[in-house]
Amino acid sequence: MVLTPKIVSSVKIPVVTVGGIADGRTMAAALTLGAQGVMMASRFIATKECEVHENIKQELIRKQEFDTVIYGKSIGLQGRGLKSKVLEEVLAIEARHGGFEELIPLLSGQKVKEAWVTGDVNYAPLMVGQSIGLINDIPTCKELLERMAAEACDSLEKASKACNG
Ligand SMILES: Cc1cc2nc3c(=O)[nH]c(=O)nc-3n(C[C@H](O)[C@H](O)[C@H](O)COP(=O)(O)O)c2cc1C
Structure with missing residues (x-):
């Protein structure tokens, strides 16, 4: 706006x-x-057409704009993702000023790629925007x-x- x-x-x-x-x-x-x-x-x-796991598509229907969170700010890799166990862990590390070495294994691109394919939303951060609050179908x-x-x-x-x- x-x-x-x-x-x-x-x-x-x-x-x-x-x-x-x-x-x-x-x-x-x-x-x-x-x-x-x-x-x-x-x-x-x-x-x-999107090739991600069906579980993630259903999750986007279920979840709302307030089910997203900003992470990675402390290391200059800011993103917004679906609230999940892994992002809770990331935010807890950031809150106690944990460093890059602790965070990178949780944020790794390989893990993210796997999560999109397996549909496990708690395995890796899944980048989505607040617009998920407007998603109701596939x-x-x-x-x-x-x-x-x-x-x-x-x-x-x-x-x-x-x-x-
Ligand atoms: C799967 C996915 C990957 C994204 N990757 C990036 C990225 O690599 N760099 C970036 O600046 N934004 C990235 N974004 C953020 C989007 O560009 C966009 O700013 C954000 O999702 C808000 O738009 P939306 O409401 O249409 O999702 C990504 C978003 C999604 C959903």
């Missing part, structure tokens, strides 16, 4: 914005803020994008009524 319009005012090239966009309403909001396009990360995980990408386009047009039409009486 703040960064997109600031960036749009600061650059002379089209802006593609990211973060919190998972349906037509949030896409319409991004366009209203001046973005020319949007990127989505979390929403595409819960699609039929459509195909085609279904998702068609629905989003229709919803976005509907939202923009409704919003434009604020100007046209």
Whole structure:
């Protein structure tokens, strides 16, 4: 809400914005803020085509925006992920100023890769955004994008009524 319009005012090239966009309403909001396009990360995980374990897709439906947490700040590797046992451990280490050596084994890319495949959400940090609060189903990408386009047009039409009486 703040960064997109600031960036749009600061650059002379089209802006593609990211973060919190998972349906037509949030896409319409991004366009209203001046973005020319949007990127989505979390929403595409819960699609039929995504090759992650089914358990993770169901977890994204079950979990809400408050089920995510920021981690890795203390070592300059900040990310947001799904709350889990492993991220509790990571945050506990960070809280007592544990170092890189203690944290890296828990954050390793190999472990993350394994967790996406096995569906064990407590094995490694799984990066997702607060937009998971808007995920309620597992459509195909085609279904998702068609629905989003229709919803976005509907939202923009409704919003434009604020100007046209
Ligand atoms: C699976 C996954 C991997 C990501 N990897 C990175 C990354 O390597 N670097 C980065 O800056 N952001 C990464 N992100 C964050 C996204 O770029 C994005 O900023 C964030 O997820 C919020 O957008 P969303 O609401 O569409 O998920 C990742 C997100 C996901 C879901």
